[in-house]
Amino acid sequence: MMTIIAVNGSPRKNWNTGILLQKALDGAAAAGAQTELVHLYDLSYKGCTGCLACKRKKGASLGRCAIRDDLQPVLERIGECDGLILGSPIYFSEVTGEMRSFLERLLFQYLSYDQERVARTPRPIPSAFIYTMNVQEAMLTNIGYTARLEGYKSLLERVLLSPSRSLAVTETLQTEDYSKYHMSMFDEVQRRSRRQEIFPVDCEKAYALGAALTAR
Incomplete structure (x- = not known):
C-alpha cells in the first residue's frame, strides 16, 4: 500500500492550511493510500546546524540528518514514503519559520556537493505544496510570490528527484470574528463570501492534488 505523508507548517491545526491538507489526504486515501498528517508545531x-554529518565520507549519517530530536523519526518516515504534501501559510512573504526549518533538515541531508550533483535521496518522492495567504491572486506575480513558489517547486524536484505540484489559496478567512482585532483593511463580508463560495473549490483542488500523488 502507498503511504502519503502531509506536513502542516501552520500553528493553527484546524484552520485553512490544516483543512486543505486533510482534504488532500482524503483524496489520497480514496485512491487507496495510507495517510499520515504531521503538525510541525507539535x-x-x-x-x-551545518554539522555536515550527512555529507561525511563513510560516515554513519551519510545522506541522513544526524540531529536527534522530534523531527528525526518524521524524516525517516518521509524517506520511505510514496508521496509528500507540504502546507504552510505565507507570513511576511515566506513560509512559516517551522516549515523553513523543516525544509532545511529534510532537503540538506539529501543535497549533494559532489561534482555529479546527484542527490542522495533514498527514492524518488513526488511532492506537492499547498500555500494559504491573504493576498489577491492577481497580485501574486507583481509582489514576487509566483517566483518564490516556483523556487520551492524547483528545489523539491531537484532534491526529491520527482515532479512537484503547487496550490496557492488566496484571500483566506483569517478569523471567525474580525471585530475582535485591528484588521479594518480587510473586507469581512468579502472574506466570508469567499469562504463559502471559493474555499470549497480550493478544497476540491486539494483533494484532486492528493489523489494525483498516488498515480504512477
Whole structure:
C-alpha cells in the first residue's frame, strides 16, 4: 500500500492550511493510500546546524540528518514514503519559520556537493505544496510570490528527484470574528463570501492534488 505523508507548517491545526491538507489526504486515501498528517508545531526541533554529518565520507549519517530530536523519526518516515504534501501559510512573504526549518533538515541531508550533483535521496518522492495567504491572486506575480513558489517547486524536484505540484489559496478567512482585532483593511463580508463560495473549490483542488500523488 502507498503511504502519503502531509506536513502542516501552520500553528493553527484546524484552520485553512490544516483543512486543505486533510482534504488532500482524503483524496489520497480514496485512491487507496495510507495517510499520515504531521503538525510541525507539535514537535520540538530546530533547523539545520551545518554539522555536515550527512555529507561525511563513510560516515554513519551519510545522506541522513544526524540531529536527534522530534523531527528525526518524521524524516525517516518521509524517506520511505510514496508521496509528500507540504502546507504552510505565507507570513511576511515566506513560509512559516517551522516549515523553513523543516525544509532545511529534510532537503540538506539529501543535497549533494559532489561534482555529479546527484542527490542522495533514498527514492524518488513526488511532492506537492499547498500555500494559504491573504493576498489577491492577481497580485501574486507583481509582489514576487509566483517566483518564490516556483523556487520551492524547483528545489523539491531537484532534491526529491520527482515532479512537484503547487496550490496557492488566496484571500483566506483569517478569523471567525474580525471585530475582535485591528484588521479594518480587510473586507469581512468579502472574506466570508469567499469562504463559502471559493474555499470549497480550493478544497476540491486539494483533494484532486492528493489523489494525483498516488498515480504512477
